[in-house]
Amino acid sequence: MTNRPNILLISADQQRADCFGFMGRKIKTPHLDQLAADGTHFTAAITPCVVCQPARASILTGQFCRTHGVHDNGIDLDPAIGSKGFAGALSKAGYDTSFFGKAHFSTYHTFAPTGTPECLKSSTRYSEDWFGPYMGFEHVELMLVGHNWWAPEKPPAGQHYERWYHMDGRGDERTKAMWENAGDTKGAAQVWHSKLPPAYHNSTWTADRAIEWIKHGRDEGKPFCSWVSFPDPHHPFDAPEPWSRLHDPDEVDLPEHRTRDFENRPWWHEAVVTNEPAGPKENAEIRKAYSRIPTQTDEQLREIIANTYGQIALIDHNVGRILIALEELGIADNTIVIYISDHGDWLGDHGLILKGPMHYEGLLNVPLIVRGPGVPSGKSVDQPVSTIDLGATFCDYADCDPLLTQHGESLRPLIEGQADRDFAYNEWELLPTRTGVPLSLRTVRTQSHKMTVDTISGAGELYDLVADPQEMKNIFDDPAAADVRSRLEAFMSMRPNDMQGSKVQVGMA
Numbered sequence: 001m002t003n004r005p006n007i008l009l010i011s012a013d014q015q016r017a018d019c020f021g022f023m024g025r026k027i028k029t030p031h032l033d034q035l036a037a038d039g040t041h042f043t044a045a046i047t048p049c050v051v052c053q054p055a056r057a058s059i060l061t062g063q064f065c066r067t068h069g070v071h072d073n074g075i076d077l078d079p080a081i082g083s084k085g086f087a088g089a090l091s092k093a094g095y096d097t098s099f100f101g102k103a104h105f106s107t108y109h110t111f112a113p114t115g116t117p118e119c120l121k122s123s124t125r126y127s128e129d130w131f132g133p134y135m136g137f138e139h140v141e142l143m144l145v146g147h148n149w150w151a152p153e154k155p156p157a158g159q160h161y162e163r164w165y166h167m168d169g170r171g172d173e174r175t176k177a178m179w180e181n182a183g184d185t186k187g188a189a190q191v192w193h194s195k196l197p198p199a200y201h202n203s204t205w206t207a208d209r210a211i212e213w214i215k216h217g218r219d220e221g222k223p224f225c226s227w228v229s230f231p232d233p234h235h236p237f238d239a240p241e242p243w244s245r246l247h248d249p250d251e252v253d254l255p256e257h258r259t260r261d262f263e264n265r266p267w268w269h270e271a272v273v274t275n276e277p278a279g280p281k282e283n284a285e286i287r288k289a290y291s292r293i294p295t296q297t298d299e300q301l302r303e304i305i306a307n308t309y310g311q312i313a314l315i316d317h318n319v320g321r322i323l324i325a326l327e328e329l330g331i332a333d334n335t336i337v338i339y340i341s342d343h344g345d346w347l348g349d350h351g352l353i354l355k356g357p358m359h360y361e362g363l364l365n366v367p368l369i370v371r372g373p374g375v376p377s378g379k380s381v382d383q384p385v386s387t388i389d390l391g392a393t394f395c396d397y398a399d400c401d402p403l404l405t406q407h408g409e410s411l412r413p414l415i416e417g418q419a420d421r422d423f424a425y426n427e428w429e430l431l432p433t434r435t436g437v438p439l440s441l442r443t444v445r446t447q448s449h450k451m452t453v454d455t456i457s458g459a460g461e462l463y464d465l466v467a468d469p470q471e472m473k474n475i476f477d478d479p480a481a482a483d484v485r486s487r488l489e490a491f492m493s494m495r496p497n498d499m500q501g502s503k504v505q506v507g508m509a
Contacts, residue, residue, distance in 0.1 A: 005373055006335040007090070007225040007394050010322065011059075012315055013052065013102060013146075014234040014355065015341035017045065017365040019312055026253050027309045028246060031320035032369070035339060039371030040379040040415050046364045046424045046445050047343040048388040050355055052104050053077075054428065055342040055387070060085035060105065060135060062391030062406040064427055066499040071429035074505040076106040076116060079135065084403035086391035087225065088136030093400035096222040098213055099137040101206035101229035102146040109145075110507035111280075117159060119507075120144055124156045128163060137227070139217065141209045146202050146231025148194070148238050149290055151175045161205050174200055182241055186249075188300035189293045189353070190236035191307050193244040198314065201240050203230050207318035211325045225394065228322065232311040233345070235293075235354060237303075239310030243317075247309040249302035255362075257470050260295065260351035264474050265358075266452075266459040271435045272356050278432035283508045287433065293353040301348045308347065336372030336397055340387050350471075357430060359443050359452045359461075360471055364426065370415060381414050384424035384445045407496060422446060423491040431505055442495075444488045451476070451488040462488070 018025055022033040048058040054065035057077045061084070065071040068081050082088075082105055087097045106116035113121040117134060123144060132140040143161035144153060152162045154171065165171050174196055181192035198204055210228040218224050232239075262270040273292060277284040296304065319339070326332040344363045346352035355363050366387060371377075389408035395401065396410035413419035426443035443452040450471075453460035462476040462485055475481040 003334065004223045004398055006223050006331060007095075007397065008322070008326070008335055008337045009225075009227045009390065010319055010337065010339050011227065011229045012233060012312070012341040012367070013229070013231050014343060014345045015312060015367060016344040016347060016362050017043075017367050018362070019233075019309070020367070026247070026251060028313050029316040031316045031323065032339060035319070035323070035337065035371055036369050038377050039337070039369055039375050040377075040381060042368035042370075042381045042385050042411070044382055044384045044424070044445065044447060045340075045366050045368035046384065046386050046426055047341075047366050048386050048426055049428050050343045050357075050359060050363050050426070051428070052342055053107070056104050057082070058388045059340075059342070059390055060087065061404055062086065062388060062402060062408045063404060064388065064407050064425070064495065066427060066429055067407070067496070069500045069503045071503065072431045072505070074107050074431070074433070074507045075503045076114060076506055077135070081404070082135035083133075085136050086394045086402070087227070089391075089395055089400055089403045090225045090398050091136060091138055092403070093398055094222055095398060096219045096224040097137045098139040098218070098224065098226040099132075099134070099229065100141050100210040100213070100226070101143060101202070102231040103135070103140070103142055103229065105135050107507035114506050117142065118144060120153060120157060123153065123158055126159065131160075139213065141213075143202050143205070143231065147234050147236065148178055149190070149236050160209070161202055164205065165200065178238070183244075185303045185307075186297075186299050188296060188303035190238075191303045192236070192238050193307075194238045194240040196240045198240045198243065201314065203232055203311075203314050203318055206230050207321050210322055214322075214325055215329065223398070225398070230315045230318070232315060233308045235290075237307035237311065239307050239314060243310040243314045244307055245310070246313050247306040249299075249306040252302055252305045252309060254298060254301060254305070255348040257472065258298070258301065258348045258351050261472075266454065266461050267457065268435055268439055268454065268459070269358050271437070272358070275436035277434060278436050283433065286508060291354060295351055296348075296353065304353060305347060308345070334373055336370065336375070338390065339367055339369040340390070341366045342387075356434065357428065357439055357441055359426065359441075359450070361450075361465070364443065364445065364450070370411070375415055379415075382447060383414060383421040384447060385411060385414065385421055386424040386426070405496075405498065423488070425492070425495060427495070429502065433505070433508070442492050444491045446488065446491070449484055449488060451485065451492075453492070
């Protein structure tokens with residue numbers, strides 16, 4: 001390929017696939033709406049795992065979590081594997097590669113120092129002039145955690161964002177403002193109107209650093225591949241003013257079914273919100289406080305959704321700034337831009353918020369928008385795909401070979417209308433730190449159905465997404481659905497048998 005395209009991957013953290021204006025929700029996302037109009041939108045894209053670390057490792061490596069080893073949060077990706085992901089492959093093929101924002105390939109909160117640049121207890125070992133390489137990316141500018149339940153680390157701990165945040169000695173002042181609630185949020189869980197000036201917000205910083213590198217930091221003699229990773233709209237829901245005020249809570253759209261309904265669901269649906277998490281007491285208490293949001297009233301749920309919309313709108317604004325930079329440099333026409341999220345959020349569906357082992361569509365289905373040379377505009381692809389397909393896709397467009405066995409397949413034939421897909425696959429090997437007992441989940445998503453099975457207990461759930469889009473009727477044990485179940489089980493059995501086995505948890509899952 002004589003004129004290989006630039007590749008710009010932009011990701012959010014915990015954004016549902018339907019949280020866009022063009023998808024009909026009452027959210028203001030003009031830049032992302034335009035990106036979808038100018039490109040191809042995959043409506044049935046799923047995450048390869050519904051929690052951060054496994055999903056991100058799978059996006060990077062193109063492998064499922066039981067193969068690359070990061071089968072739950074709190075497990076580090078082996079750098080020997082990570083460095084051979086799509087970034088390493090494109091670097092070897094002559095691309096200038098970079099990463100900005102939240103990586104989460106390694107664990108932040110660990111039991112002991114692990115030596116990785118993302119480990120809070122090890123970050124002091126990295127000097128101010130360290131900018132990589134890391135996991136195959138030649139240039140990196142990282143933030144650690146990125147979710148404002150925790151204050152940005154003070155130097156010499158932390159990484160690039162944290163040093164910048166504290167650069168003038170006023171970091172504590174900013175953190176105080178960040179944690180202040182500037183308005184009534186009706187007692188909604190983990191919601192406040194942050195007083196942190198948006199210029200200091202990590203979404204703004206992520207875009208700032210990416211734009212600076214694209215304009216002045218890269219080798220203009222090479223094509224580039226950059227991953228720009230925003231840490232929102234992850235909880236806590238703390239969009240800064242005025243973004244937190246952009247959507248009136250009284251006007252946001254609520255889920256149709258927002259009551260917890262454990263009847264006729266697999267046993268783990270109830271266990272994950274009631275069982276005592278295993279592990280050290282401190283970690284168990286953090287899990288219950290941070291990752292288990294209790295039932296909210298409709299008024300409180302409106303506050304959560306409105307603030308989430310504000311977080312996404314701030315990301316949308318910064319995506320617009322990045323896209324303008326491409327235009328200003330005259331490289332937009334030769335840059336493939338991809339917008340994704342690592343996983344979604346229940347956001348009130350079935351009375352649930354955040355994420356866990358209930359693979360409802362709000363959590364499993366993720367954004368996937370592609371714009372660029374040769375990509376049709378205004379096109380929707382409704383066949384099931386996964387963000388695990390991105391590595392193979394990037395190598396296809398870059399005309400290079402992957403360095404690892406790929407479980408994903410290039411999306412390019414689907415974009416160009418030359419292929420079909422039967423199903424997409426998801427897996428998660430849960431440690432007892434969530435439910436008190438282990439779970440071994442496999443999920444298959446077709447255009448019409450979705451099935452999740454726990455291979456330990458044999459329990460499962462199966463939904464007809466055409467007849468039952470709200471996933472109200474579990475037909476897993478329905479004799480009338482036996483043929484569908486058999487077909488999905490056959491798809492599930494096609495997963496490559498190259499597992500590495502369970503890995504050691506180095507920190508909080």
